[in-house]
Amino acid sequence: AQTVTQSQPEMSVQEAETVTLSCTYDTSENNYYLFWYKQPPSRQMILVIRQEAYKQQNATENRFSVNFQKAAKSFSLKISDSQLGDTAMYFCAFEFSGNQFYFGTGTSLTVIP
């Protein structure tokens, strides 16, 4: 069975600072994808970043980057230069078969002005 764990229910960061959200997962699969989705108060699910497990290089998207440690089954999200618009719920997700995403329970991030 695949599980995704986000151990930080809530986090806060000062505007312009850097914050790291943690995610660990458990799987016996070798090829898979990992994702971070952002859910603002509108509740829309917005893709933030994607990582392919076979790639050793960590994915980056502007201010967002990941630290992917395959052996440790860890996939953390780093947000640099935090902005007020980053305030949202962040979900880590895992996919290996194309049939479903396995989501973590989410981390609520508040950016403080």
Added chain:
Amino acid sequence: EPEVTQTPSHQVTQMGQEVILRCVPISNHLYFYWYRQILGQKVEFLVSFYNNEISEKSEIFDDQFSVERPDGSNFTLKIRSTKLEDSAMYFCASSERGAWGFADTQYFGPGTRLTVL
């Protein structure tokens, strides 16, 4: 940029009534999904659909639920007899084929908020 659309944005229904939630996936995508999110909880998988049939379904997706792709563009979720506990946000998602021959990134619609009274 292409996006997944869902209608209605909010549906209010009486317990025991049937509801149909509609989704228009991104046009060249082959894989379709429904998820639900009860307020304050995580997103839960309901069902995946590929090649005009269900690929996988969760325990939540019981006989009260059905999905259909009635034409080349729509993808619907039907709940036959709604219960109070069906109140949730329902997300549709779609995906194209990825590098390993199965689905890649899932793009989510804005959701339909279902309220069962």
